[in-house]
Amino acid sequence: MSQSEHALKIMGVGKRFGVTNALSGISMNLARGEVLGLVGENGAGKSTLMKILSGAHARDEGDIEIDGVRVDIRQPADAQRAGIGIIYQELSLFPDLDAVENIFIGQEMSVGKYPNMTVPLRKKAMRDCAARILNDVLGVEIDLDCPVGSLALAQRQIIEIARALNSNANILIMDEPTEALEKAEREQLVRIINDLKQAGKSVIYVSHKLDEVLKICDRVVVLRDGACVADLPASSLDVNKVISLMIGGSLAKQFPTKSSPGADPVLKVEGISRRGAFENVSFELHEGEILGVAGLEGSGKSRLLRALFGDGASESGRILLKGRSTSISSISDGMNNRIAFLPAERKTEGIFAEHSVGWNLTASSLSKFGGVRLDRRAERIQCTNYIRKMGIKSEGPQQSIGRLSGGNQQKVLLARWLLTEPDVLLLEEPTRGIDIRAKADVYQLIASSAQAGKGIIVVSSDCTELLGLCHRILVMFEGEVVGILDAASASEEAIASLSIQRT
Numbered sequence: 001m002s003q004s005e006h007a008l009k010i011m012g013v014g015k016r017f018g019v020t021n022a023l024s025g026i027s028m029n030l031a032r033g034e035v036l037g038l039v040g041e042n043g044a045g046k047s048t049l050m051k052i053l054s055g056a057h058a059r060d061e062g063d064i065e066i067d068g069v070r071v072d073i074r075q076p077a078d079a080q081r082a083g084i085g086i087i088y089q090e091l092s093l094f095p096d097l098d099a100v101e102n103i104f105i106g107q108e109m110s111v112g113k114y115p116n117m118t119v120p121l122r123k124k125a126m127r128d129c130a131a132r133i134l135n136d137v138l139g140v141e142i143d144l145d146c147p148v149g150s151l152a153l154a155q156r157q158i159i160e161i162a163r164a165l166n167s168n169a170n171i172l173i174m175d176e177p178t179e180a181l182e183k184a185e186r187e188q189l190v191r192i193i194n195d196l197k198q199a200g201k202s203v204i205y206v207s208h209k210l211d212e213v214l215k216i217c218d219r220v221v222v223l224r225d226g227a228c229v230a231d232l233p234a235s236s237l238d239v240n241k242v243i244s245l246m247i248g249g250s251l252a253k254q255f256p257t258k259s260s261p262g263a264d265p266v267l268k269v270e271g272i273s274r275r276g277a278f279e280n281v282s283f284e285l286h287e288g289e290i291l292g293v294a295g296l297e298g299s300g301k302s303r304l305l306r307a308l309f310g311d312g313a314s315e316s317g318r319i320l321l322k323g324r325s326t327s328i329s330s331i332s333d334g335m336n337n338r339i340a341f342l343p344a345e346r347k348t349e350g351i352f353a354e355h356s357v358g359w360n361l362t363a364s365s366l367s368k369f370g371g372v373r374l375d376r377r378a379e380r381i382q383c384t385n386y387i388r389k390m391g392i393k394s395e396g397p398q399q400s401i402g403r404l405s406g407g408n409q410q411k412v413l414l415a416r417w418l419l420t421e422p423d424v425l426l427l428e429e430p431t432r433g434i435d436i437r438a439k440a441d442v443y444q445l446i447a448s449s450a451q452a453g454k455g456i457i458v459v460s461s462d463c464t465e466l467l468g469l470c471h472r473i474l475v476m477f478e479g480e481v482v483g484i485l486d487a488a489s490a491s492e493e494a495i496a497s498l499s500i501q502r503t
Helices: 046-054 076-081 099-103 123-137 153-166 183-198 210-216 239-247 301-309 331-336 346-350 357-362 376-389 406-418 436-451 463-469 492-500
Strands: 006-017 020-031 035-039 061-066 069-071 084-087 171-175 202-206 219-224 227-233 265-274 278-286 290-294 316-321 324-326 339-342 424-428 455-459 472-477 480-486
Touching: 006 046, 020 046, 020 061, 020 202, 020 227, 035 046, 035 210, 046 076, 046 084, 046 171, 046 202, 076 084, 084 153, 099 123, 099 153, 123 153, 153 183, 183 202, 183 210, 183 492, 210 239, 219 239, 239 436, 265 301, 265 455, 278 301, 278 316, 278 455, 278 480, 290 301, 290 436, 290 463, 290 492, 301 331, 301 339, 301 424, 301 455, 331 339, 339 406, 346 406, 357 376, 357 406, 376 406, 406 436, 424 436, 436 455, 436 463, 455 463, 463 492, 472 492, 480 492
Parallel strands: 035 202, 035 219, 084 171, 171 202, 290 455, 290 472, 339 424, 424 455
Antiparallel strands: 006 020, 006 061, 061 069, 219 227, 265 278, 265 316, 316 324, 472 480
């Protein structure tokens, strides 16, 4: 392959932060019409490389070529001019603007030669162009007039892709693109990626979902400790081989052995309903049981989990905790009844990014350390114990939680709720956005909590996770429970069938 046939060529790129080498001599290439998987543990250098290519960071050494021409990418505008577009996991759309306005942010069509606030915009031309990209290029229909904040996540992600294409991007970098998507939405995104590939666009696909990477990508590059340790055809790899390359050895069994649940229900739900969210939901959760909840976006699974914690409480029906009927109409009711809730959106609803690990860990249990005047020594000892027990990699309770990896942040949040000594633990997408080793750690912590007698409910869009971790799986469709499966004999196909329609 001649040099000019590469859409992208990276030669010896390095990046240092102080005395730390974040990237060391990275060399790789990307062909036109190729989908390249980029994998590695958190801290391996994936984010740094993406930021260099997108202009968020400037490289310290090495060269980058686009279509055989050397380019100097020092800021986002340089990357855009070079034809590179990036779709971050945390989308950068303006929620109050509509699809057209978001697609054309910074690229508005004006009546005059130079767009500015005083020159009329060619709104019809912009709308027609946006519709063409969405309908003809991406093959989707999206309401162009409603604020994008009201659209489903999958639709917002497609608008991000359309915005990149509108800026004439020929290389698309996708960061964890399917992390929060349901099965049907993931399939739609895969179809879009294949269409882009056929149109000659090149894609760098960054994901922790290794089975997905191997299905979607033509080639896989593995980073470890800031270096490229493998560049191989996807067809020559399997998940275990990729894991071995990522961590430099073998990983113990991903899912821990399930212990048998107790006979007594710790939680019993009888016909609870909330208008527009869920209807006539009934189930039991036993001591030591891990109950999975599956369903498409909008099925009611997340609303149900929050209602059990008191966030958007049920309007009818009955909830019993250890045989005692109780009212849970607020979050304080949930906590007072020894229920804990770990939300899916770690960064917006979980961590207090400006505070320390210790501050975050004890935020829900301050009453344990005194009243008006806290016993800081006891608090620090408890934090240190949990950091050790949970395997949290940090410099100690005083370190800023924002400096931890996603997996370690998640362990801190799990520790926060375990410190409250709950009887029922509600987990929403507990491994979203964390790497393969951290997932195994979180699974072990969940299993250990179940072995200690806690009842655990796990809402997840990852069927493999539900099957490997849970004892039973409750499936929801349009707000109703349509089946409860024994995880030992269930399959992804059975879950998907119930999730799509009643059978």
